[in-house]
């Protein structure tokens with residue numbers, strides 16, 4: 066089988082999306098098309114947007130005009146070295162921090178592909194790589210929070226199951242509900258700016274000028290530090306003694322988490338993720354030494370900070386080394402600087418700066 070008709074991938078399109086669009090263009094349904102292309106049913110149910118085995122890349126490249134690199138570029142494989150301590154030698158199917166896992170029970174996905182309902186009805190709709198990144202909670206074009214499932218029947222968004230008879234991404238494959246009519250909520254503007262800054266850093270070669278307090282100004286330091294703080298703040302949210310930190314970061318209302326606190330950030334409810342990103346965006350307005358003071362004032366000791374993390378980022382290591390080895394009460398040396406929300410003008414200016422990167 067060769068592709069009789071071949072659609073060209075969008076720059077930020079996922080491999081699943083490109084296979085689906087080719088299947089439909091060739092008068093087939095995605096599953097049959099994928100079985101013919103990969104010679105194996107199970108490949109289609111794996112998370113091929115994250116990683117695709119070498120032999121499958123070779124098979125696919127023989128059927129279409131894309132090079133092996135061109136096929137790999139539709140996956141998130143190149144990101145992983147920037148997001149975690151993992152390398153290509155590690156098991157590619159193990160958990161990747163900051164990439165939303167699809168979660169499988171048999172052939173049914175239980176989690177996993179966020180979408181913007183309004184993007185699905187645009188001409189030439191496709192699935193975007195950014196929707197797989199755990200910190201991406203909203204669509205930068207439509208500014209609404211992303212959705213994970215059909216509001217009518219509750220099934221997780223399952224575009225891999227669309228058929229030739231009903232080939233539109235915007236219809237639920239279980240009940241036929243028009244997903245573009247889903248109820249949506251606007252995202253917090255500061256979170257949207259923070260999210261887009263993180264995506265720029267992840268995808269672009271040039272490390273954007275961002276005021277994140279880092280020891281090493283590189284991606285790995287940023288994302289590993291982010292991962293640690295996301296996890297730390299879920300933990301701290303449960304404990305009364307850390308209330309001062311939340312208050313200092315302008316988070317006066319105790320957030321009631323919708324997901325249990327032992328789940329990873331990538332699997333959390335979108336409102337929980339939005340809340341945590343807002344906290345971190347406020348935290349990253351501080352200098353490193355102010356962050357150390359804030360933690361020490363709350364009697365955060367080294368063990369409590371490191372928790373189960375085996376490896377620390379250079380920035381986390383810097384903070385860790387300035388915390389006490391065990392809990393000792395320290396008289397409060399409260400910080401003098403007040404964190405204030407960004408003004409509307411400032412948020413709009415920041416959004417203008419990132420707008421040129423957003424494909425509309």
Ligand SMILES: [Zn+2]
Pocket residue numbers: 181182183184204205206207208
């Ligand atoms: Zn959108």
Ligand SMILES: [Zn+2]
Pocket residue numbers: 215216217218219220237238239240241242
């Ligand atoms: Zn449905």
